[in-house]
Amino acid sequence: AQKITQTQPGMFVQEKEAVTLDCTYDTSDPSYGLFWYKQPSSGEMIFLIYQGSYDQQNATEGRYSLNFQKARKSANLVISASQLGDSAMYFCAMRGARDDKIIFGKGTRLHILP
Amino acid sequence: DAGVIQSPRHEVTEMGQEVTLRCKPISGHDYLFWYRQTMMRGLELLIYFNNNVPIDDSGMPEDRFSAKMPNASFSTLKIQPSEPRDSAVYFCASSFSAGPQETQYFGPGTRLLVL
Numbered sequence: 001a002q003k004i005t006q007t008q009p010g011m012f013v014q015e016k017e018a019v020t021l022d023c024t025y026d027t028s029d030p031s032y033g034l035f036w037y038k039q040p041s042s043g044e045m046i047f048l049i050y051q052g053s054y055d056q057q058n059a060t061e062g063r064y065s066l067n068f069q070k071a072r073k074s075a076n077l078v079i080s081a082s083q084l085g086d087s088a089m090y091f092c093a094m095r096g097a098r099d100d101k102i103i104f105g106k107g108t109r110l111h112i113l114p
Numbered sequence: 115d116a117g118v119i120q121s122p123r124h125e126v127t128e129m130g131q132e133v134t135l136r137c138k139p140i141s142g143h144d145y146l147f148w149y150r151q152t153m154m155r156g157l158e159l160l161i162y163f164n165n166n167v168p169i170d171d172s173g174m175p176e177d178r179f180s181a182k183m184p185n186a187s188f189s190t191l192k193i194q195p196s197e198p199r200d201s202a203v204y205f206c207a208s209s210f211s212a213g214p215q216e217t218q219y220f221g222p223g224t225r226l227l228v229l
């Protein structure tokens with residue numbers, strides 16, 4: 001069965017520092033996609049970044065990058081130069097080639113301190 | 115291009131009343147998903163459709179919940195009768211296909227409060 005684990009329920013980080021949010025996954029699918037979503041206090045779910053299991057390079061989108069370590073089955077989200085607006089809940093998610101559904105982790109609540 | 119549209123954004127109703135939540139997926143997307151989010155249970159997949167056909171409704175909590183997708187641009191999630199424990203944020207999401215690379219895009223959600 002597929003599983004996503006986010007071990008950090010909450011984090012406090014000083015503004016302008018880099019942040020790493022942990023995500024490990026488990027799947028028997030040889031092909032899969034990994035996603036990160038941001039949910040600010042306003043409630044919407046915002047797609048941030050995608051990493052394919054066969055991608056040779058780590059995905060990057062602006063200040064977001066994904067530290068993908070396939071052998072360790074980890075897909076950590078790195079936010080560089082954090083800003084107050086980065087305070088939100090962050091969800092790691094995965095979709096396997098043999099499954100229509102995306103499964104989500106329980107999320108990490110990030111607080112950026114001024 | 116417009117994202118996923120949900121209505122209403124907020125709904126307050128009394129126990130026993132019927133509640134209908136509406137969703138318009140992104141044009142061209144073949145998959146539509148309904149989720150429920152609560153503090154206690156997190157994000158739960160309720161049901162999803164492919165080409166307007168329900169594929170998996172195993173997450174629907176009970177017979178009080180029903181969902182339809184009469185066409186490619188519209189879906190409803192109905193709760194009848196509603197109960198206080200149904201209070202949650204209900205999200206609709208859509209994606210282009212079922213490939214592992216296909217991102218689900220979420221609507222803004224409907225915040226439901228059942229008194």
